Each structure stands twice: as structure tokens, then as C-alpha cells.
Amino acid sequence: MEPGQEKKKGFLDRLPKLGRISQLVLVIGIFLVIFVPLFVVNQQQPERQSQLEATLSNLQKIVTPVQTPKAKFEADLAQATADTESAKATFPSPQGSPQILDSLRKLAEVNDIYITATKVATSTPPGSIGPILTITLNLKGQVSLFQNFLLGLDTKLPTSQINRVTFTITGVEGEYDTATVVMDVLCYGGS
Secondary structure (H helix, E strand, O other): OOOOOOOOOOOOOHHOOOOOOHHHHHHHHHHHHHHHHHHHHHHHHHHEEEEEEHHHHHHHHHHHHOOOOOHOOOOOOOHHHHHHHHHHHHHOOOHHHHHHHHHHHHHHHHHEEEEEEEEEEOOOOOOOOOOOEEEEEEEOOOOOHHHHHHHHHHHHOHHHHHHHHEEEEEEEEOOOEEEEEEEEEEEEOOO
């Protein structure tokens, strides 16, 4: 330090000289001023945090876009269209009676029986969800094979219902047994 310069006073030097008790009271006062408000704030923190989380949750519900009724109706329409296409695959078309008869002929051939006559009639009874094809088949073969044919209808035509089956068993050797099957096939009604 050069002569003629005064030494700058530090922070402690600027404070008035205090006694020990006054210094203790000053330290305790500073402690109380700083740490008591922090303690109070810390004690209120969990309750305040839960309030803020509830407010945030409510705001997110308000701000989150809700699916509009139009979008819901469009989704329902898409689902109905998919269901209709699925039904068309399951339910045959009333104009598809030649294909139905072909599949019945193939089923008969697999079971070693013969279709001797067919008759197809279309009707739409009141309360029905679609037109009904009434198919009458005259079969020739053995009775046990007729039963296999009838059991196979469930996989070939799942929408069919057998109304009546009449068996005629011949007692003459070398002749075929005959059967008449009347069944309804529910169709989907579209073209």
C-alpha cells in the first residue's frame, strides 16, 4: 500500500461495533427472517401442488380436442360399411342362385350322391332382413351319404336352414335311396 492512500473499509468494518449478545440477536433475527418464511412455504407446498395439478388436469380436458359428432358419425358409417361388406361375403346374393346350386352339386359329388332335380323360389317374408331363396333338391344315393351331405351344408351355406327332409329307402338291391330336401337360404338383399 502506498503512502497517502487510505485503506478501504470492509463490510464488517463499516458495521457499528456490537457486543456479543447483540451479534447473537442479529444472527437469530437474520435466521428467522430467512428460514421461517421458507419453512411456511415448504409446509404449504404439497397442498398447493395438488391444487395446481387438479387445475392443470381440468385445463387439459378443456384444451384437448373432443371428437366431434360428425367424426363419430363418419366412424360409425365406416364401421357399418365394413359390416355390410362382411355380410355380403357371408350372405349370398339372390341373383347368385346358379352359383349356390353349383356349390350344392359339388357338395353332392363329394358325398357320392346325385341331384336329380332342383327348384328355386325367391320370397321376401314380412319382417325378414333380406330375401329368402327356397331351394328344393331331389337327391339319389345312400341314406348315410345324405346325412353327410346335410352336415356339409353348414360350411357351404352358413345362412341356410333346412325346413324339411324326406327319405325314401328302397328295399330292392341295386336301386338308390332318394331324398327330398327343402331349405331356405337367407340372402343379403342387394345386387
